[in-house]
Amino acid sequence: MSDQEKQTEEKIFESATEVFVEKGMDGARMQDIADHAGINKALLHYYYRTKDKLFDAVFEKIAEKMFRKFAPVLDANYTLEEKIRFFFREHISFLQRNSRLPSFFLNEINRNPERIRKLIRKADIDQLWHTLEAQHRDEFRKYNITPEMIPQIMTSIAAMSVFPFAARGIIETVFEKMGVKFDDYLEQRKEFAAEFVIRALKK
Amino acid sequence: MSDQEKQTEEKIFESATEVFVEKGMDGARMQDIADHAGINKALLHYYYRTKDKLFDAVFEKIAEKMFRKFAPVLDANYTLEEKIRFFFREHISFLQRNSRLPSFFLNEINRNPERIRKLIRKADIDQLWHTLEAQHRDEFRKYNITPEMIPQIMTSIAAMSVFPFAARGIIETVFEKMGVKFDDYLEQRKEFAAEFVIRALKK
DNA sequence: GTCTATAGAAGGATAGAC
DNA sequence: GTCTATCCTTCTATAGAC
Numbered sequence: 416m417s418d419q420e421k422q423t424e425e426k427i428f429e430s431a432t433e434v435f436v437e438k439g440m441d442g443a444r445m446q447d448i449a450d451h452a453g454i455n456k457a458l459l460h461y462y463y464r465t466k467d468k469l470f471d472a473v474f475e476k477i478a479e480k481m482f483r484k485f486a487p488v489l490d491a492n493y494t495l496e497e498k499i500r501f502f503f504r505e506h507i508s509f510l511q512r513n514s515r516l517p518s519f520f521l522n523e524i525n526r527n528p529e530r531i532r533k534l535i536r537k538a539d540i541d542q543l544w545h546t547l548e549a550q551h552r553d554e555f556r557k558y559n560i561t562p563e564m565i566p567q568i569m570t571s572i573a574a575m576s577v578f579p580f581a582a583r584g585i586i587e588t589v590f591e592k593m594g595v596k597f598d599d600y601l602e603q604r605k606e607f608a609a610e611f612v613i614r615a616l617k618k
Numbered sequence: 619m620s621d622q623e624k625q626t627e628e629k630i631f632e633s634a635t636e637v638f639v640e641k642g643m644d645g646a647r648m649q650d651i652a653d654h655a656g657i658n659k660a661l662l663h664y665y666y667r668t669k670d671k672l673f674d675a676v677f678e679k680i681a682e683k684m685f686r687k688f689a690p691v692l693d694a695n696y697t698l699e700e701k702i703r704f705f706f707r708e709h710i711s712f713l714q715r716n717s718r719l720p721s722f723f724l725n726e727i728n729r730n731p732e733r734i735r736k737l738i739r740k741a742d743i744d745q746l747w748h749t750l751e752a753q754h755r756d757e758f759r760k761y762n763i764t765p766e767m768i769p770q771i772m773t774s775i776a777a778m779s780v781f782p783f784a785a786r787g788i789i790e791t792v793f794e795k796m797g798v799k800f801d802d803y804l805e806q807r808k809e810f811a812a813e814f815v816i817r818a819l820k821k
Numbered sequence: 822g823t824c825t826a827t828a829g830a831a832g833g834a835t836a837g838a839c
Numbered sequence: 840g841t842c843t844a845t846c847c848t849t850c851t852a853t854a855g856a857c
Contacts, residue, residue, distance in 0.1 A: 419822075420822075423822080423823090438644075438729075439642070439644060439725075439729065441641075441642060441644035441645040442644040442729070444849090444850070444851095445850075445851065445852090446849095446850075446851095454823075454824090455823075455824060455825080456850095456851080456852085457823075457824070457825085457852085457853080457854095458822080458823060458824085459852095460851080460852060460853075461822075461823080464852090465851080465852080466850095466851065466852090515728070518724065518725060518728045521721065521725075521784055521785050521787070521788070522642075522721060522724075522725040524785075524787035524788050525718070525721045525784075525786060525787040526641075526642065526645070528787040528790070528791065531787060531788055531791050532791055535788075535791045535792060535795065536795075540792050540795045540796065541795055541796055544796065563806075564810070566793060566796070566798050566803050567803070567806065567807060567810045567811075567814075570781065570782055570785075570789060570803075571778060571811070571814060573781065573785070574777040574778055574780075574781030574782070574785075575774060575777055577777075577781065577785070578773065578776065578777030578780065578781045578784070579773055579777070581724055581728075581781070581784050581785075582724050582727075582773075582776070582777075582780070582784075583728060584724070584727035584728040584731040584734060585724070585727050585734055585738075586773060587731070588731065588734050588735055588738045589738060589743050590769060592738065592739075592743045592744055593743065593744055593747070593769070595769050600769050600770070600773075603766075603770065604770060607767070607770045608770075608774075611770075611774060611818045612818070614817060614818045614819075614820070614821075615814045615815070615817045615818035616817075617817070618817075622840075623840075626840075626841090647831090647832070647833095648832075648833060648834090649831090649832075649833095657841075657842090658841075658842060658843080659832095659833080659834085660834085660835080660836095660841075660842070660843085661840080661841060661842085662833095662834095663833080663834060663835075664840075664841080667834090668833080668834080669832095669833065669834090822857105823856105823857085824855100824856085824857075825854105825855090825856080825857100826853105826854085826855090826856100827852100827853085827854080827855105828851105828852085828853075828854085829850105829851090829852085829853095830849105830850085830851085830852100831848105831849085831850080831851095832847105832848085832849080832850095833846105833847090833848085833849095834845105834846085834847085834848100835844105835845085835846075835847100836843105836844090836845080836846090837842105837843095837844090837845105838841105838842085838843085838844100839840105839841085839842080839843105
């Protein structure tokens with residue numbers, strides 16, 4: 416693959432990412448992507464054949480990027496509480512720099528759940544859980560965390576971090592009326608969310 | 619307005635609601651809505667002129683329906699803890715019966731924040747907050763809840779209830795691998811979320 | 822590999838008959 | 840009020856020249 420090929424293909428990919436995240440699969444236009452990349456429509460089809468294939472490539476890359484942020488949680492050198500604080504600090508920081516991802520991502524999955532299935536299959540979810548369970552067995556016992564609480568806790572943690580971005584449009588509008596700045600709220604949230612969850616887990 | 623007019627207009631409205639919630643504004647097709655209502659496209663335009671106006675009508679109705687669920691929280695005859703339990707029980711039950719609303723709603727707002735502004739203006743958000751503050755001043759003091767924590771707490775409560783539905787596609791796929799049933803999880807969540815938040819608020 | 826030009830299909834909207 | 844037929848625009852995708 417020549418340098419120029421790669422440059423063009425990458426430029427297309429980056430432009431497609433921006434436009435798809437901004438407008439969604441249905442709202443995005445191949446013309447917009449071409450304009451954004453400074454080329455013409457025909458080249459998009461030359462490199463990716465169809466809009467659908469281009470979208471799939473973009474979507475998969477984004478999914479991989481988001482899940483990668485969860486990996487350090489498996490690091491064994493931290494206590495459960497440290498991991499919770501680490502997660503919120505890092506994850507919210509990541510979303511601050513990519514604040515439209517959650518809404519885009521969740522929406523496209525709901526619209527076409529098949530898209531996520533093959534990615535989830537690759538990521539060893541239950542493996543991840545068993546690893547965590549082994550690392551923190553004592554702490555789980557201390558907190559009275561039973562296996563059937565795991566789905567509740569996992570989704571609660573994700574909710575605390577992701578929801579402000581997924582619901583950004585409405586939250587920001589409400590905050591405006593209350594005189595609250597969304598950016599300040601996010602900075603504050605990194606610590607608030609961690610302490611909130613830790614207190615909730617303690618008996 | 620004759621009975622038949624109303625019947626047709628209502629049928630169009632209901633069909634439009636289903637199709638828009640299912641496919642989103644951009645993905646919805648006027649032809650789909652017409653087929654769903656058992657009429658032809660021309661009639662849609664006769665009653666609502668444009669796709670945009672039809673969507674606006676649907677969207678506003680849904681927004682009104684969702685916010686109405688918050689109203690009982692203002693009832694003064696309950697303690698703060700009772701209200702939290704009541705909210706999660708009622709709100710999650712409502713979303714169980716309308717499980718695609720959150721994703722649709724949040725996404726359309728993010729795609730066009732202007733849509734929500736006029737509706738938020740109508741709903742007296744700060745008024746709502748002052749009412750709550752007056753009703754629960756003592757409890758807030760007991761819990762050490764300060765004014766700058768309010769945005770964090772409000773969004774956390776909303777997140778606990780709404781996120782499982784907004785992220786349903788991915789959560790359900792993960793649960794599948796873990797052998798967890800989404801419906802059971804939701805039933806459990808009504809109580810779990812309430813106790814989770816209450817514990818988090820307590821020092 | 823990149824462009825221009827255009828095919829071909831789909832979708833929103835309207836005209837006009839009944 | 841409801842239908843059929845059709846206009847017109849937009850969009851994806853491809854053909855063919857360079």
